[in-house]
Amino acid sequence: xxxxxxxxxxxxxxxxxxxxxxxxxxxxxxxxxxxxxxxxxxxxxxxxxxxxxxxxxxxxxxxxxxxxxxxxxxxxxxxxxxxxxxxxxxxxxxxxxxxxxxxxxxxxxxxxxxxxxxxxxxxxxxxxxxxxxxxxxxxxxxxxxxxxxxxxxxxxxxxxxxxxxxxxxxxxxxxxxxxxxxxxxxxxxxxxxxxxxxxxxxxxxxxxxxxxxxxxxxxxxxxxxxxxxxxxxxxxxxx
Amino acid sequence: xxxxxxxxxxxxxxxxxxxxxxxxxxxxxxxxxxxxxxxxxxxxxxxxxxxxxxxxxxxxxxxxxxxxxxxxxxxxxxxxxxxxxxxxxxxxxxxxxxxxxxxxxxxxxxxxxxxxxxxxxxxxxxxxxxxxxxxxxxxxxxxxxxxxxxxxxxxxxxxxxxxxxxxxxxxxxxxxxxxxxxxxxxxxxxxxxxxxxxxxxxxxxxxxxxxxxxxxxxxxxxxxxxxxxxxxxxxxxxx
Numbered sequence: 097x098x099x100x101x102x103x104x105x106x107x108x109x110x111x112x113x114x115x116x117x118x119x120x121x122x123x124x125x126x127x128x129x130x131x132x133x134x135x136x137x138x139x140x141x142x143x144x145x146x147x148x149x150x151x152x153x154x155x156x157x158x159x160x161x162x163x164x165x166x167x168x169x170x171x172x173x174x175x176x177x178x179x180x181x182x183x184x185x186x187x188x189x190x191x192x193x194x195x196x197x198x199x200x201x202x203x204x205x206x207x208x209x210x211x212x213x214x215x216x217x218x219x220x221x222x223x224x225x226x227x228x229x230x231x232x233x234x235x236x237x238x239x240x241x242x243x244x245x246x247x248x249x250x251x252x253x254x255x256x257x258x259x260x261x262x263x264x265x266x267x268x269x270x271x272x273x274x275x276x277x278x279x280x281x282x283x284x285x286x287x288x289x290x291x292x293x294x295x296x297x298x299x300x301x302x303x304x305x306x307x308x309x310x311x312x313x314x315x316x317x318x319x320x321x322x323x324x325x326x327x328x329x330x331x332x333x334x335x
Numbered sequence: 336x337x338x339x340x341x342x343x344x345x346x347x348x349x350x351x352x353x354x355x356x357x358x359x360x361x362x363x364x365x366x367x368x369x370x371x372x373x374x375x376x377x378x379x380x381x382x383x384x385x386x387x388x389x390x391x392x393x394x395x396x397x398x399x400x401x402x403x404x405x406x407x408x409x410x411x412x413x414x415x416x417x418x419x420x421x422x423x424x425x426x427x428x429x430x431x432x433x434x435x436x437x438x439x440x441x442x443x444x445x446x447x448x449x450x451x452x453x454x455x456x457x458x459x460x461x462x463x464x465x466x467x468x469x470x471x472x473x474x475x476x477x478x479x480x481x482x483x484x485x486x487x488x489x490x491x492x493x494x495x496x497x498x499x500x501x502x503x504x505x506x507x508x509x510x511x512x513x514x515x516x517x518x519x520x521x522x523x524x525x526x527x528x529x530x531x532x533x534x535x536x537x538x539x540x541x542x543x544x545x546x547x548x549x550x551x552x553x554x555x556x557x558x559x560x561x562x563x564x565x566x567x568x569x570x571x572x573x574x
Binding site: 102191194195198199200237240295296316317318319322324325326327328329330331332 | 534564568
């Protein structure tokens with residue numbers, strides 16, 4: 097799949113010593129084919145979980161790329177919001193995980209809801225490997241290195257009753273709900289927990305449970321946005 | 336393609352008299368298969384360019400749907416922003432036109448820029464029919480009826496010199512540019528013109544031309560967002 101690799105994400109296993117890395121496969125191809133780089137060019141790189149910096153291409157041969165890297169800069173600040181997201185359709189899930197990662201969210205709970213189709217929970221896109229792939233694409237797009245955590249919670253009630261109160265403790269907790277009385281607040285300070293329902297929204301029972309533990313329902317106007325647009329629109333307004 | 340039809344968009348040709356409409360094809364299928372509706376059910380409907388309201392299903396037979404409609408409510412307010420968008424890759428273009436429509440933008444200029452690949456301009460997705468299809472999907476998602484105008488401007492310089500000064504006259508005109516000195520302003524009052532570059536951004540020459548006619552470059556932080564996320568994030572913060 098085509099995407100913009102604004103940063104080449106490095107892992108400890110890539111290092112060969114003396115600040116050098118040897119890349120093969122997807123990343124080497126990207127350097128050759130999308131960046132159309134040559135020896136001597138510099139690219140933005142970052143170590144997963146660590147600093148970002150520059151990588152100078154030493155050699156491009158046989159489908160691999162050798163770079164000399166200097167990692168001198170901290171990655172961008174995370175956004176101060178955790179996301180509780182009703183599991184979207186598999187095809188949407190992949191894109192939305194990229195988008196959420198790009199926006200700088202570091203904790204994502206994918207939860208069940210009445211309007212989440214049961215079959216979504218058996219999608220291969222929920223495998224650890226597939227999720228990780230989307231997170232890496234999101235980090236590469238955003239020039240970030242800090243991998244988000246994605247937690248799957250296929251049971252709504254125990255999650256909301258037993259786990260969610262701890263997650264939202266000390267945060268401003270908001271649930272996006274078309275038709276809510278309150279407009280989405282702007283530029284909220286401190287930590288935020290944002291819950292977003294499935295296509296069709298949370299049902300009233302779910303909204304009531306979320307209100308019951310301290311969530312405030314908020315709306316973004318009369319227009320109903322798809323989840324891919326709702327996530328950046330909400331985070332950008334709230335944070 | 337799957338999408339949420341939160342409103343069934345009606346056209347004058349659908350009306351058979353006495354406030355009744357007869358739908359076939361895509362919309363009838365959607366009512367049957369996605370909404371799983373039956374006679375007597377009510378759906379949200381809206382007349383293209385007009386009011387929204389309710390449609391009661393009178394009959395579902397032979398792949399068509401007959402509805403009695405009442406159109407009593409104004410559609411949602413448009414957003415007070417025009418968008419100048421460097422033409423995205425064809426696959427992205429379709430989704431982004433839907434998103435822009437959903438957000439309530441009513442004038443969209445698709446323009447050329449140095450980092451727009453020439454081949455994008457010959458994409459079949461730029462046909463009037465294909466664009467219209469995406470706009471309809473966006474309206475149906477947002478429960479809107481007011482079709483946006485999409486203008487194609489494949490020549491950057493004459494557009495910016497001859498036409499854009501008139502478009503931005505009397506508006507706050509902003510160009511999203513990673514690395515700009517000014518952070519994206521919040522909750523701007525009055526009319527806005529927002530310019531968004533291609534993947535990789537506008538080149539310095541283009542930024543200079545836009546500044547030259549009155550655009551202010553603004554940034555959304557260190558993170559680089561894909562256009563699909565940048566559009567809702569920027570509009571939601573600015574408007």
